[in-house]
Amino acid sequence: xxxxxxxxxxxxxxxxxxxVLINLVSATDIQLAKAEYYPSETIQADITGFFSxxxxxxxxLLCRGSExxxxxxxxxxxxxxxxxxxxxIPSSSLTPGDYSLKIKSSTTTxxxxxxxxxxxxxxxxxxxxxxxxxxxxxxxxxxxxEISMKxxxxxxxxxxxxxxxxxxxxxxxxxxxxTTKTIYFSTDNLYGNIESIISIGSYNIPVxxxxxxxxxxxxxxxxxxxxxxxxxxxxQTRICTNTTLNCMNMTITExxxxxxxxxxxxxxxxxxxxxxSPDSMNLVVLNNTFYEINFSIINEGNKTIxxxxxxxxxxxxxxxxxxISEISGYNSIPISINFKITQPxxxxxxxxYKNQSILLPVWINITKNSSQVDINTITLEVSPxxxxxxxxxxxxxxxxxxLENKANRTIEDITLLCKDENIKLDTTSISxxxxxxxxxxxxxxNTNETIENQIEINYENKTIVVPIIFREYKEEEYNLxxxxxxxxxxxxxxxxxxxxxxxxxILANAGEKDxxxxxxxxxxxxxxxxxxxxxxxxxxxxxYLNITINSEEDINTSLIAKWANQEIFLPIxxxxxxxxxxxxxxxxxxxxxxxxxxxxxxxxxxxxxxxxLETDIRLPNCCKxxxxxxxxxxxxxxxxxxxxxxxxxxxxxxxxxxxxxSESSNEILKSRAKDFEERMxxxxxxxxxSKI
Numbered sequence: 001x002x003x004x005x006x007x008x009x010x011x012x013x014x015x016x017x018x019x020v021l022i023n024l025v026s027a028t029d030i031q032l033a034k035a036e037y038y039p040s041e042t043i044q045a046d047i048t049g050f051f052s053x054x055x056x057x058x059x060x061l062l063c064r065g066s067e068x069x070x071x072x073x074x075x076x077x078x079x080x081x082x083x084x085x086x087x088x089i090p091s092s093s094l095t096p097g098d099y100s101l102k103i104k105s106s107t108t109t110x111x112x113x114x115x116x117x118x119x120x121x122x123x124x125x126x127x128x129x130x131x132x133x134x135x136x137x138x139x140x141x142x143x144x145x146e147i148s149m150k151x152x153x154x155x156x157x158x159x160x161x162x163x164x165x166x167x168x169x170x171x172x173x174x175x176x177x178x179t180t181k182t183i184y185f186s187t188d189n190l191y192g193n194i195e196s197i198i199s200i201g202s203y204n205i206p207v208x209x210x211x212x213x214x215x216x217x218x219x220x221x222x223x224x225x226x227x228x229x230x231x232x233x234x235x236q237t238r239i240c241t242n243t244t245l246n247c248m249n250m251t252i253t254e255x256x257x258x259x260x261x262x263x264x265x266x267x268x269x270x271x272x273x274x275x276x277s278p279d280s281m282n283l284v285v286l287n288n289t290f291y292e293i294n295f296s297i298i299n300e301g302n303k304t305i306x307x308x309x310x311x312x313x314x315x316x317x318x319x320x321x322x323x324i325s326e327i328s329g330y331n332s333i334p335i336s337i338n339f340k341i342t343q344p345x346x347x348x349x350x351x352x353y354k355n356q357s358i359l360l361p362v363w364i365n366i367t368k369n370s371s372q373v374d375i376n377t378i379t380l381e382v383s384p385x386x387x388x389x390x391x392x393x394x395x396x397x398x399x400x401x402x403l404e405n406k407a408n409r410t411i412e413d414i415t416l417l418c419k420d421e422n423i424k425l426d427t428t429s430i431s432x433x434x435x436x437x438x439x440x441x442x443x444x445x446n447t448n449e450t451i452e453n454q455i456e457i458n459y460e461n462k463t464i465v466v467p468i469i470f471r472e473y474k475e476e477e478y479n480l481x482x483x484x485x486x487x488x489x490x491x492x493x494x495x496x497x498x499x500x501x502x503x504x505x506i507l508a509n510a511g512e513k514d515x516x517x518x519x520x521x522x523x524x525x526x527x528x529x530x531x532x533x534x535x536x537x538x539x540x541x542x543x544y545l546n547i548t549i550n551s552e553e554d555i556n557t558s559l560i561a562k563w564a565n566q567e568i569f570l571p572i573x574x575x576x577x578x579x580x581x582x583x584x585x586x587x588x589x590x591x592x593x594x595x596x597x598x599x600x601x602x603x604x605x606x607x608x609x610x611x612x613l614e615t616d617i618r619l620p621n622c623c624k625x626x627x628x629x630x631x632x633x634x635x636x637x638x639x640x641x642x643x644x645x646x647x648x649x650x651x652x653x654x655x656x657x658x659x660x661x662s663e664s665s666n667e668i669l670k671s672r673a674k675d676f677e678e679r680m681x682x683x684x685x686x687x688x689x690s691k692i
Contacts, residue, residue: 030101030119033203038126038154040092042134042203045101047084049117055084059104062090063111063118064097074135078208085206087137096125130155132175138206139198142187147207151200152180157318157338166196166207172322187211270353273301274327276360277378277463283364284374290340295360295377297351298465302329302452305353310335314347317362330454332465341366379407380414380433382457382464390473397445401466403430403457404438414459422447423468425455445470480566483511484518484537486559491547492573493585500550501585505570507534507561508542519562526551527572529559551576595622603627 028049037043047055057077061068075088103117104110133152141147151160153175162171164185171183185198191214198205277296285291299305308324320336327333337349341364349360367373381404391397405411414430426442433439445451451470456463487506495501509515518534528548537543547559555574560567577583595602600622603609609623 028103028117030103030117032101032119032121035120036122036124037090038124038131039094039096040089040133040152040154041131042137043088043090043101043121044137044203045086045119047086047103048082055079055103057086060086060088061102061104061111062088062099063102064095064099066111068111076136076138078138078140080208085138089133089135089137090123094123096123098122126155128155130158130177132158132160132201132203134200134203134205136205138208140208142209142211145187146184147187147209148182148184149198149205150180150182151175153177159318160200162198162200164196164198164207166190166194174318174320174322268303268305268353270305270351270356271358273303273305274299274351274353274358275463276349276351276358277332277465278461279463280361280461281363281377282374283362283377284367284372285341285364286370286373287366287368288340288342290338291375292336292338293375293377294334294336295349296332296334296464297324297327298332298463299327299329300454300456300465304328307353309352311350311352312337312347313350314345316341316345317347317349319349330452330465331467337362339364376407378462378464379405380411380457380459380462380464381406382466384466386466387468387470389469390471391445391447393448393472395446398442399445400440400442401455402438402440403433405433405435408435410434411459414457416441417456417458418443418453418468420451420453420468422449422451423453423455480563481568483509483513484515484561484563484568485510486561486568486570487542490571490573491549492571494575494577494582495549495551495585496580496583497552497576497578498550499583500548503547503549505545505547505559506542507537507545509537509539512539514538515563517563520545521560521562522557522572524551524555524557524572526553526555527557527559549574600624601627 029047031046031048033044055077057075060075060077075086077084077086099121101119101121102111102115105114105116131154133154135150135152139147139149151162151173153160155177157177158175160171160173160175162173162183162185163169167186167188167190169185171185173181173183175181187194187209190209190211192211194207194209194211196207198207275298277298281293281295283291283293297308297310304326306326308327310319310322310324312319316339318338320338324333335349339345344366345362345364347362347364349362351358351360383402383404387399387401389397389399403414410432412432414433416425416428416430418425422445424444424446426444430439443455447470450472451468453468455466455468457466485508487508491503491505507518515537516535518537520529520532520534522529526549530546534543545559549555549572551574554576555572558569558571560569603623604627607627607629610626610628
């Protein structure tokens with residue numbers, strides 16, 4: 001009886017488990033933004049369901065039958081509560097046909113086995129219909145108060161409008177075939193968790209941002225500061241929102257001073273500041289032929305003018321940009337127009353600032369004779385295009401630039417002008433420059449103050465400006481943030497409550513200056529570290545810091561390295577959980593790659609890199625090339641020593657040879673003298689001759 005009951009219980013349990021698993025599997029789904037895509041068009045997908053072992057981009061394949069295709073040039077995946085967001089930009093080389101987006105149960109690369117789910121899609125061949133590519137396909141990150149994305153256009157010319165729903169900000173721009181434009185949206189005045197979209201044509205780009213919380217207790221008065229007594233009593237930050245003023249985040253005293261001293265923004269009249277070059281265009285083109293023509297907007301004043309709009313009153317002319325964020329003083333901005341016409345055209349390019357505008361007349365005539373085509377709008381080129389130099393004040397300097405005639409004719413009556421009295425041009429007029437020839441212009445600079453101006457070159461009805469900026473040279477201060485580096489750059493994650501976590505962090509000196517007395521500190525008492533002081537960190541060297549974290553509450557702080565009066569920070573952002581399965585720790589990869597792994601060789605002391613010397617602190621003396629013995633002073637000294645040794649040896653052998661030669665000669669002379677003496681003084685011989 002008991003056996004039978006156990007069997008029934010096991011059957012019920014198996015049935016319930018099967019129902020749960022069936023529900024989990026049946027809940028799995030991939031929702032694509034659309035079913036058909038052009039090559040290189042961004043694929044967006046919402047993925048829901050339970051995936052054993054989690055879901056990563058490595059488990060998502062783009063398959064055509066059994067063939068695995070490269071999933072993307074760019075792709076990413078994030079989890080948002082009960083679903084995943086996925087995007088991919090497939091390769092432009094994909095062959096049109098039927099494909100499927102498949103989710104694997106593991107990271108193997110087979111399209112035939114271990115498939116958890118599959119969704120069909122089609123890659124279609126491009127037609128004459130324009131389409132776009134968006135990168136990334138969703139946004140989760142904001143930097144420097146902005147979010148950005150790249151938009152690439154395919155086929156013909158497209159006018160694009162992008163709208164950020166969270167702020168209402170809109171961007172209008174034009175894409176020419178196979179060109180990419182990066183667009184930016186501001187995140188100012190966005191606080192907390194943001195869930196929104198950016199709409200671009202048929203695309204809706206999800207935006208999920210985690211922004212700082214809204215500032216609390218801000219006194220936001222739009223009238224006089226004298227009414228802010230309540231704010232003063234509460235000792236809060238004030239914001240003066242009067243539209244004619246710019247008194248932001250000040251104390252009451254600072255704001256009152258600001259209100260007293262600040263005046264309304266000076267009115268800018270753009271017809272006195274801006275002009276077109278050329279000031280009109282009279283073009284001759286071939287019928288039904290695509291052209292791209294350039295002109296410039298020149299700011300002749302010293303004020304930066306912001307938020308201009310460029311437009312055309314003809315639908316047949318497409319501008320490469322409509323929104324111009326700013327034109328700085330004494331500078332110019334190039335603009336391009338694209339067109340293909342079948343009948344003569346008379347139009348205006350319109351530059352608008354607030355309620356003001358200036359016009360650039362454009363007349364385009366058609367010819368059947370290619371020799372009559374005239375589309376040269378800027379025929380004189382200047383090199384360099386700009387001077388931005390640091391000089392020692394009160395010293396005289398001489399600079400030059402070159403004018404080159406790019407036209408198919410001689411250009412005559414060229415005039416030059418600079419309104420700054422500290423700039424002396426060697427000439428103010430050039431009678432002519434022949435076709436294909438160039439002329440060099442010299443000018444002197446002698447100043448005691450910063451110069452921000454321009455040299456104007458005028459010819460025919462055109463103007464070229466050469467911005468000139470000369471600042472006082474000052475010895476560059478040592479910037480700690482550029483030279484002292486924490487690696488990794490951040491510690492974050494989800495830590496289990498009460499558990500001790502140990503990290504080994506690198507502090508590297510990537511500068512040429514040795515650093516002494518570096519103080520390490522952190523305000524959070526749940527973070528311990530050693531050492532607390534580094535007596536010496538030599539140039540291009542590193543030291544390991546040991547960090548221990550044990551906390552029962554969330555952490556949002558920084559480890560600080562202070563040198564002199566400068567500081568750098570290692571952010572530590574930790575969420576504490578009481579569920580151990582949620583534990584997730586990220587510190588980056590603290591292991592440095594070897595020089596060999598990076599395709600280089602390590603040069604020994606005294607060797608010189610014949611190639612590119614890697615400047616990364618992680619790869620000291622790593623040479624992308626070959627190492628050669630350096631022709632240093634040590635080599636020179638060794639050479640001198642060898643010469644001295646050779647000289648001493650030569651002198652020694654020479655002396656021996658000379659002495660031996662001298663002794664031999666003396667002996668011969670003595671021998672001959674003795675024989676001569678014996679002949680001249682013969683000894684007396686006694687006895688018989690037989691004894692001789």
